[in-house]
Amino acid sequence: MSIDTESEHAAHGGHDDGHHEPPEVVDGRQKMGVWLFIGGDMIGLSAILFTFLYLRGVNTDGHWMSMWGYTGHPYSYYYNILDVKGGSIPNATLIKVGPLSAGLNWFVTVLTVLSAGIIWMAERGLRATKNVKSYTTMAGIATAVTILSIVYGIIQLQHIPQIFTAHNDSLTMAYTAYDSAMMAVDGSVVIHLFILAFLGLGLTIRSARGVINGTKWYQARLVRLFWVWVAISSVIASLVTTTVNTIH
Amino acid sequence: MTTTLEHTKTASIPQGGGLARRQNFLTGLIGGAIFAWLFWFLAHHFLDATSRTWSDEVAASVTLGWIIGFWLGIGALNAPGRWLIGKNNTRADDLYLAGQGQGKSRYWKFTTDHKVVGVQYIIMTMVLLGSGGILAMAIRTELIVPGNHFVNQQVYNGFIAVHGMLMILALIVAVAGPWGNFVMPIMCGARDMAFPRLNALSLWTLVGAAALLLTTLAVGSLTMGWVVLEPIANQAGVGMDFFAMAIIVFTVSTTVAGVNTICTVLTMRTKGMTLSRLPIFVWGAIIAAALGLYAFPYFSLVEAMTLMDRTFSTSFFVANAGGEGWLQANLFWLMGHPEVYVILLPAVAALFEIAAVMSRKPVFSYRTAVAGMTGLAGLSILVWAHHMFTTGWAPTLGGPFMLTTELISIPTGLFFLVLIGTLWRGNIWMKLPTVWMFGFIANFIIAGVTGIYLSDIPLDDQLHGTMFVTAHFHYVFVGSVLFGAVAALAFWFPKVTGRYLNEFLGRISFWLVFIGVQVTFLAMFASGLKGMPRRYSSYALIFEHTNFITTIGAYIIMAGMLVLLGAVITSWNKGEPSGPNPWHANSLEWLVPTPPPLENFDVLPVITEDPYNYGEELVRS
Numbered sequence: 001m002s003i004d005t006e007s008e009h010a011a012h013g014g015h016d017d018g019h020h021e022p023p024e025v026v027d028g029r030q031k032m033g034v035w036l037f038i039g040g041d042m043i044g045l046s047a048i049l050f051t052f053l054y055l056r057g058v059n060t061d062g063h064w065m066s067m068w069g070y071t072g073h074p075y076s077y078y079y080n081i082l083d084v085k086g087g088s089i090p091n092a093t094l095i096k097v098g099p100l101s102a103g104l105n106w107f108v109t110v111l112t113v114l115s116a117g118i119i120w121m122a123e124r125g126l127r128a129t130k131n132v133k134s135y136t137t138m139a140g141i142a143t144a145v146t147i148l149s150i151v152y153g154i155i156q157l158q159h160i161p162q163i164f165t166a167h168n169d170s171l172t173m174a175y176t177a178y179d180s181a182m183m184a185v186d187g188s189v190v191i192h193l194f195i196l197a198f199l200g201l202g203l204t205i206r207s208a209r210g211v212i213n214g215t216k217w218y219q220a221r222l223v224r225l226f227w228v229w230v231a232i233s234s235v236i237a238s239l240v241t242t243t244v245n246t247i248h
Numbered sequence: 249m250t251t252t253l254e255h256t257k258t259a260s261i262p263q264g265g266g267l268a269r270r271q272n273f274l275t276g277l278i279g280g281a282i283f284a285w286l287f288w289f290l291a292h293h294f295l296d297a298t299s300r301t302w303s304d305e306v307a308a309s310v311t312l313g314w315i316i317g318f319w320l321g322i323g324a325l326n327a328p329g330r331w332l333i334g335k336n337n338t339r340a341d342d343l344y345l346a347g348q349g350q351g352k353s354r355y356w357k358f359t360t361d362h363k364v365v366g367v368q369y370i371i372m373t374m375v376l377l378g379s380g381g382i383l384a385m386a387i388r389t390e391l392i393v394p395g396n397h398f399v400n401q402q403v404y405n406g407f408i409a410v411h412g413m414l415m416i417l418a419l420i421v422a423v424a425g426p427w428g429n430f431v432m433p434i435m436c437g438a439r440d441m442a443f444p445r446l447n448a449l450s451l452w453t454l455v456g457a458a459a460l461l462l463t464t465l466a467v468g469s470l471t472m473g474w475v476v477l478e479p480i481a482n483q484a485g486v487g488m489d490f491f492a493m494a495i496i497v498f499t500v501s502t503t504v505a506g507v508n509t510i511c512t513v514l515t516m517r518t519k520g521m522t523l524s525r526l527p528i529f530v531w532g533a534i535i536a537a538a539l540g541l542y543a544f545p546y547f548s549l550v551e552a553m554t555l556m557d558r559t560f561s562t563s564f565f566v567a568n569a570g571g572e573g574w575l576q577a578n579l580f581w582l583m584g585h586p587e588v589y590v591i592l593l594p595a596v597a598a599l600f601e602i603a604a605v606m607s608r609k610p611v612f613s614y615r616t617a618v619a620g621m622t623g624l625a626g627l628s629i630l631v632w633a634h635h636m637f638t639t640g641w642a643p644t645l646g647g648p649f650m651l652t653t654e655l656i657s658i659p660t661g662l663f664f665l666v667l668i669g670t671l672w673r674g675n676i677w678m679k680l681p682t683v684w685m686f687g688f689i690a691n692f693i694i695a696g697v698t699g700i701y702l703s704d705i706p707l708d709d710q711l712h713g714t715m716f717v718t719a720h721f722h723y724v725f726v727g728s729v730l731f732g733a734v735a736a737l738a739f740w741f742p743k744v745t746g747r748y749l750n751e752f753l754g755r756i757s758f759w760l761v762f763i764g765v766q767v768t769f770l771a772m773f774a775s776g777l778k779g780m781p782r783r784y785s786s787y788a789l790i791f792e793h794t795n796f797i798t799t800i801g802a803y804i805i806m807a808g809m810l811v812l813l814g815a816v817i818t819s820w821n822k823g824e825p826s827g828p829n830p831w832h833a834n835s836l837e838w839l840v841p842t843p844p845p846l847e848n849f850d851v852l853p854v855i856t857e858d859p860y861n862y863g864e865e866l867v868r869s
């Protein structure tokens with residue numbers, strides 16, 4: 001490989017000892033990194049939604065939203081018959097589950113969109129007015145909203161019903177295919193929200209300490225990119241799971 | 249170009265820093281052990297008070313505790329922690345993290361210098377190949393004669409699964425890990441990778457995953473090969489939880505590494521290093537990284553769902569509750585087929601590089617090479633169901649998938665064209681890297697052609713699930729990828745150590761492994777053609793001879809690999825000195841001193857030509 005040694009020095013003006021790159025260069029690189037992570041995450045989201053739609057599509061044995069199992073008695077009742085008395089348990093009944101609350105689902109999504117909006121506005125404000133204080137406040141609010149959405153996300157996960165069912169002659173709790181897929185979708189949302197809470201807390205603390213400020217706002221933008229993507233993915237997930245869930 | 253960074257050579261350890269500077273592999277292990285125990289304790293008390301034995305909940309929690317503790321202990325989480333509380337690294341911190349002035353101990357730390365990470369990947373590849381190899385020898389020893397002798401089927405199943413997965417990990421990193429880190433940034437004219445800390449993270453996360461994978465063997469058996477198909481995966485012991493978590497952790501490592509590689513190539517090239525002047529190896533690395541970024545999310549998802557089925561009683565793959573086993577197979581192979589090209593591409597690209605340098609010619613049809621690799625990557629995401637031809641899933645899709653699979657032979661054919669075209673009428677320099685390259689060419693033909701047999705559905709109906717398939721992909725992995733990896737090792741070894749990899753031992757190793765591969769896997773083809781099923785610890789008498797031959801061949805391969813190991817160990821410190829550019833190559837990694845100083849370049853070079861103009865100057869003048 002041929003190297004032009006003269007322009008080498010001309011370009012650099014001699015020895016550059018600290019090897020510092022201009023911040024825009026570093027920033028552009030990090031932005032690309034965030035975009036690539038988002039790209040990977042898009043594959044993840046589409047795989048989860050594929051799972052949801054696939055299981056609904058095949059509707060194995062008609063069990064997308066139902067399962068043979070037991071209701072009417074507490075777990076210990078069946079456990080006693082089966083394990084303690086060594087007897088056989090009564091015939092299972094077909095237990096149907098309905099779609100989960102779309103309202104709760106959308107509530108979490110709206111909170112996520114709200115926090116994304118706040119973090120975006122905060123960044124625009126910071127870049128326009130250079131006012132760090134209001135950025136810190138807004139980032140703090142966005143973080144608080146995210147924590148709230150985590151709480152509701154977990155409540156949502158806890159609402160997914162389990163069914164007593166017999167499996168290889170022992171009683172287990174199980175989820176239907178629909179509920180399993182919802183576990184995956186909602187679980188993934190909650191994991192993403194945890195990441196946002198971490199990032200939001202970081203932005204709040206960093207801007208309060210002046211590490212992020214009116215001239216150094218690159219990290220605010222990086223986090224915002226990811227934040228907006230999480231909000232969009234949450235909307236997509238809610239759209240899919242609340243509109244095409246039952247089988248007619 | 250030849251001036252060194254004096255200050256990095258004589259530099260002392262940067263001052264400052266607290267406890268974090270005491271962290272190393274050992275503290276990582278201690279952290280992992282403590283957290284694994286802590287999570288075990290908590291899980292036992294809160295999730296599983298009734299059962300005394302290990303439950304899946306407890307096992308999954310332990311694996312989570314292990315990786316968190318390991319990360320904490322080795323210092324992987326320091327940077328996010330410092331970021332959170334609003335601190336930035338100083339230049340001294342960064343130099344410390346890069347290993348400045350720390351001698352050999354930096355190889356045992358969360359060190360960010362890409363050259364250190366590269367060497368760590370060499371060691372890691374050897375560890376993975378070594379442990380996978382021991383299992384391979386155990387498997388072949390069991391199969392030397394019919395009947396069960398050393399292990400029962402249950403233990404054997406575990407051996408097969410862990411051997412397979414260890415080798416997959418080993419080969420995913422075998423070329424991209426060492427050389428994608430050690431030489432690729434220098435080839436681009438960069439001072440380091442785009443994200444040095446993420447680079448260290450990907451290496452040590454791989455270590456954490458490998459530890460989980462090896463533990464699988466100790467805690468309980470798996471019931472199936474590396475694909476751990478459902479519903480069998482649901483019936484396996486707690487080893488399956490470790491296995492699934494190992495893969496999830498591993499995908500973190502590959503994702504981070506993939507993002508890092510792509511960003512490095514796209515944003516860190518020096519002035520004048522246009523995309524068409526990139527050494528061809530860089531193209532292979534970046535295409536494989538992009539393909540990995542696409543493929544591995546499926547892998548973590550499918551293993552996460554397997555874990556959920558086992559621990560939270562979800563029903564993704566449980567048919568009597570509305571799930572479906574084919575879903576697992578689809579998600580697995582959506583990852584699985586692209587992944588084999590994540591493995592293959594860096595090795596092929598390294599061989600293009602070697603072929604050009606060792607025949608003193610430019611890469612033949614550079615653009616075709618790039619197009620072939622890109623085409624292969626693109627096509628490879630459309631062929632996954634050829635692994636499911638006989639499962640009964642969507643028979644109507646058989647035709648289309650057969651077509652896409654057979655189309656794969658076009659880009660694969662281009663690889664041969666590029667390699668042979670580069671060597672054609674070249675002034676071929678028969679040194680160790682070249683020798684292993686020729687081994688690749690021979691073996692890869694057999695590997696590719698048998699792949700076409702398997703893509704033919706009527707034939708696959710006969711051959712699926714037999715040792716024929718096993719022989720096919722071992723021709724790819726051992727015969728081709730491993731040969732490419734050794735060629736790359738022999739080629740860049742002088743850059744790492746300043747010494748040649750011992751030519752004599754290297755050639756003995758070559759002949760042993762080359763002959764061993766033919767003996768082992770040709771006989772294995774024969775077993776398969778006679779109908780011997782894969783993954784059984786015993787077999788009928790008609791398979792006796794071919795299996796005996798295969799086992800003998802495996803021992804020959806092992807002997808060859810041990811000779812290679814001997815060559816690496818003896819050459820590392822005592823080999824014949826090579827100088828900075830033993831192959832008289834033109835790409836940047838050869839123009840910096842050996843070993844390259846911290847941050848590689850004193851002054852960044854400006855590139856005016858592609859790296860392959862061997863002899864063109866003579867012609868022109």
Ligand code: HEM
Nearest residue numbers: 588592634635653657696699700702703712713717721724
């Ligand atoms: C011309 C190129 C190739 C074609 C047409 C091809 C085709 C196939 C087909 C149809 C199968 C499924 C066989 C069965 O299970 O019944 C298969 C298995 C396999 N192939 Fe290839 N192959 C090709 C090249 C490769 C390459 C380059 C690699 C690796 C880098 C590879 C790795 C594998 C592996 C790992 C399996 C077995 C997976 C398992 O069941 O455990 N193949 N191949």
Ligand SMILES: [Cu+2]
Nearest residue numbers: 584585634635
């Ligand atoms: Cu395949």
